[in-house]
Amino acid sequence: MKKLLILMLSLSLVLFFGVGNVQAEYDVELTIIGGAVGEEFETTVRAAEMYMEENPNVHVEVLDSPDSADERLSLYLSFFEAESPEVDVYQIDVIWPGELEDHFLDLYEYGAEEYVDMHFEHIVENNTNIDGELIAMPWFTDAGLLYYRKDLLDKYGLDVPETWAELEEYAGIILDGEREHNPDFEGFVWQGSAYEGLTTNVLEWFASNQGGTFISPEGVITVLNERNQEMLEMAAGWVGDISPAGITAFMEEDARAIWHDGNAAFMRNWPYAYSLSLETDAFEPEDFGVAPLPAGEDGEPAATLGGWNVAVSQYSEHPEEAADLAFFLAGWDVQKMRATDASLNPTIPELYEDEDVLEANPFMEELFDVFVNAVPRPSTVTGDNYSAASSIIYTEVHSVLTGEQDALTALEYMELELQDLTGFEIGQP
Amino acid sequence: MDLQKRERRLAYKLMAPAMVVLLVVALYPLGHVFYTSFTDRVFAGARDAQFIGLENYHRLLAVTVEELPPVIDEETGEQQIDEETGKPVYERPIRVLPRQPHAYRELTTFSLFGSRYVLGARTPNFIRAIGNTLYFTIVSVFLETVLGLLIALVVNSEFKGRGLMRATMLVPWAVITVVSARMWEWMFASSRAGFFNMLLDRFGLIDRSIPFLTLRSFQVPAMIAIDVWKTTPFMALLILAGLQMIPQELYEAARVDGAGKIRRFFTITLPLLKPAIAVALVFRTLDALRVFDLFQVLLARSRYSMASFNYYELVANRNMGLSSATGVIIFIIIFIFAIIYMQMLGVEE
Known part of the structure; x- marks a missing residue:
């Protein structure tokens, strides 16, 4: 017994000092937490390796986080509530700077001036709070796109749809034809689960049908109007028709899985799906294309502005080094690597003229305007309340998609609750 | 001091550490939750919380019952009948439920003694x-x-x-x-990637797959x-x-x-x-x-x-x-x- 005890003690001492030695190899240990949708995680790890090569005294660890933006926010918030120094650099959504500003450092204090000018101005503006502090460095930008199967459009003699009504019609035609030999075929896949992704989809429906952007930048609630009702009724009709009945539980990767197997004619998704679509066995690379999303009868196409930024935690034990890592991640080399390898859209305009980037992603040149003119969600005007506002929007819309409520009632409640939450005026777009 | 008393004191002393641990790990967090439930504290927020009394409980549990008036057809002066379903039409709950000082939402509607009612709640x-x-x-x-x-x-x-x-x-x-x-x-x-849908499909029981987890x-x-x-x-x-x-x-x-x-x-x-x-x-x-x-x-x-x-x-x-x-x-x-x-x-x- 005594022997065993001594053995255990000495073993734990060895372990203790052993671990201590490993840590002593580096002066600084940094941790970054980021997404793992598509090839995000792999390219973040590669970026970390690039940084470690240049800075041998620093060790960078990469943590992955849930695919759903809401779940990811929940995870981050629990770190912040505990004021945890465990994570130094956070990948944050384009809608979060307003909500999370209290937990991040002002990057201007760490020399961000040198770097910000090369990025898209509208994203830098989005990441700057009212006190002029830079909360996060732009990392990649996103806009909703329509993926379509060229070969199937040709087969049925159809063009790329420009209105939602055309999309509905074409998807129906292809669906009827394809399902005869492929019972798993679907017409149009998108993101219909009750989460932030649904809000981004709905914004595209509403904004492209001249129904407004939920809350205008001036703080007017514009959800309740006939145009939005019409759009919502149309989308509810897709469920179980041109879209699978299970679409109301779909997130990005669920939609992409069906598309990837060649079982969908159209898909609404972010640019990351492009490079992955080149690798599928179900169809050839030249058999698919990307286009701006459809619009309403007399509207203009709208793509929701998405994208992610890197921010440095207030609670980091190495703020200087963490900020340096953030600047590196947001810099030219990493953005170029992530654009060519994973179709993550750069936030540096000049990279859209870079040959390697364009060769890997021809759509980035063709759809440049879509990325620059993407429609932001009302996160600036709602500030602290954005998450709650978005959850009102997607909960109400979700109940229409599942048939629990009619579109008019849902929009009425949406208006009522948004007003309760924000105290804003009600108006027309 | 007699033996019994001394033993009892010893027992209390021996129990004291356990009681302290219980206080710290069970009663303190519980008390804290009780306390927080009377405030408007924001999770991971920087603002100070305000004491708001029972407002949180009211918001969670408040319910109300309102009668839904029938919709009268202006031409005939009688209650409208829905053309598709053949059922009499009542006012929509959202028009009837109170909005001030708090907004109530529809939980369910029911009929009693020939009248139609709506049960509303602040947080359905x-x-x-x-x-x-x-x-x-x-x-x-x-x-x-x-x-x-x-x-x-x-x-x-x-x-x-x-x-x-x-x-x-x-x-x-x-x-x-x-x-x-x-x-x-x-x-x-x-x-059909799902086991149950595959099974039902194999036996020819369904035409389209059933979305089990989204069907209410x-x-x-x-x-x-x-x-x-x-x-x-x-x-x-x-x-x-x-x-x-x-x-x-x-x-x-x-x-x-x-x-x-x-x-x-x-x-x-x-x-x-x-x-x-x-x-x-x-x-x-x-x-x-x-x-x-x-x-x-x-x-x-x-x-x-x-x-x-x-x-x-x-x-x-x-x-x-x-x-x-x-x-x-x-x-x-x-x-x-x-x-x-x-x-x-x-x-x-």
């Missing part, structure tokens, strides 16, 4: 979460008890490979709930199915332990007296098993009332249990005050169940 999702959780708890615990008893009786009898049977039976219980929830999520998948009528039954699969072994184990406590002599004596198998089960097994079943029931019920993982993983924000509502209110909407009030209400509901059980089963004796 929480009232529904209570309903979902009670439904889940009652059905799942009932099924688990019945199936657990059957399985326990089987593995209690003598047969070859009994030890192996008892061990393998525990596998579902050993799987981490989140893992088994994901596994079942794939089996319930809304396309399937959601809670699906959760119940998973929970029964997972927890029945635990129930069986507890009941098995009770079965083994029953002395064999009783059965032998009963057999000598000519009692049949069924008679023996109802006069010997069941009465003597009562304490074991009682313990198992209390365990499972209190556990089921706190169900979180299944609902959070599989249904996320499309349908809530009390605990998952609490979670989303805290980490997604960042209402720490409101979610603390939710926690207190869950605590009270579980407490009531515990008292009912103690009364009914006489556990304290």
Whole structure:
């Protein structure tokens, strides 16, 4: 017994000092937490390796986080509530700077001036709070796109749809034809689960049908109007028709899985799906294309502005080094690597003229305007309340998609609750 | 000082550390939740919280009943009839429910003595979460008890490979709930990639795949199915332990007296098993009332249990005050169940 005890003690001492030695190899240990949708995680790890090569005294660890933006926010918030120094650099959504500003450092204090000018101005503006502090460095930008199967459009003699009504019609035609030999075929896949992704989809429906952007930048609630009702009724009709009945539980990767197997004619998704679509066995690379999303009868196409930024935690034990890592991640080399390898859209305009980037992603040149003119969600005007506002929007819309409520009632409640939450005026777009 | 007194003092001294630990790890957090439930504290927020009294509880539990006036057709002066369904038309609930000082939302509508009423609540999702959780708890615990008893009786009898049977039976219980929830999520998948849809399709029972986890009528039954699969072994184990406590002599004596198998089960097994079943029931019920993982993983924000509502209110909407009030209400509901059980089963004796 005594022997065993001594053995255990000495073993734990060895372990203790052993671990201590490993840590002593580096002066600084940094941790970054980021997404793992598509090839995000792999390219973040590669970026970390690039940084470690240049800075041998620093060790960078990469943590992955849930695919759903809401779940990811929940995870981050629990770190912040505990004021945890465990994570130094956070990948944050384009809608979060307003909500999370209290937990991040002002990057201007760490020399961000040198770097910000090369990025898209509208994203830098989005990441700057009212006190002029830079909360996060732009990392990649996103806009909703329509993926379509060229070969199937040709087969049925159809063009790329420009209105939602055309999309509905074409998807129906292809669906009827394809399902005869492929019972798993679907017409149009998108993101219909009750989460932030649904809000981004709905914004595209509403904004492209001249129904407004939920809350205008001036703080007017514009959800309740006939145009939005019409759009919502149309989308509810897709469920179980041109879209699978299970679409109301779909997130990005669920939609992409069906598309990837060649079982969908159209898909609404972010640019990351492009490079992955080149690798599928179900169809050839030249058999698919990307286009701006459809619009309403007399509207203009709208793509929701998405994208992610890197921010440095207030609670980091190495703020200087963490900020340096953030600047590196947001810099030219990493953005170029992530654009060519994973179709993550750069936030540096000049990279859209870079040959390697364009060769890997021809759509980035063709759809440049879509990325620059993407429609932001009302996160600036709602500030602290954005998450709650978005959850009102997607909960109400979700109940229409599942048939629990009619579109008019849902929009009425949406208006009522948004007003309760924000105290804003009600108006027309 | 006499011996008894000294011993008592010693006992208090020895108990003191345990009491301190209990105070720190149980009473302090509980008290803190009670306190926070009276404030408007924001989760991971920088602002100071304000004391708002019972507002959080009012917001969660307030309900109202309003009569829906019939919609009168201007031409005929009679109530309008819906052309499609042939039912009389009433005013829409959203027009009738109060908006000031607090907005109420429709929970359900019902008819009574020829009038139509709407039941409204300030937070219908929480009232529904209570309903979902009670439904889940009652059905799942009932099924688990019945199936657990059957399985326990089987593995209690003598047969070859009994030890192996008892061990393998525990596998579902050993799987981490989140893992088994994901596994079942794939089996319930809304396309033919899902096991159940594949099976139904193979037998030609369906034309289109059924989206089990998004169809409202399937959601809670699906959760119940998973929970029964997972927890029945635990129930069986507890009941098995009770079965083994029953002395064999009783059965032998009963057999000598000519009692049949069924008679023996109802006069010997069941009465003597009562304490074991009682313990198992209390365990499972209190556990089921706190169900979180299944609902959070599989249904996320499309349908809530009390605990998952609490979670989303805290980490997604960042209402720490409101979610603390939710926690207190869950605590009270579980407490009531515990008292009912103690009364009914006489556990304290």
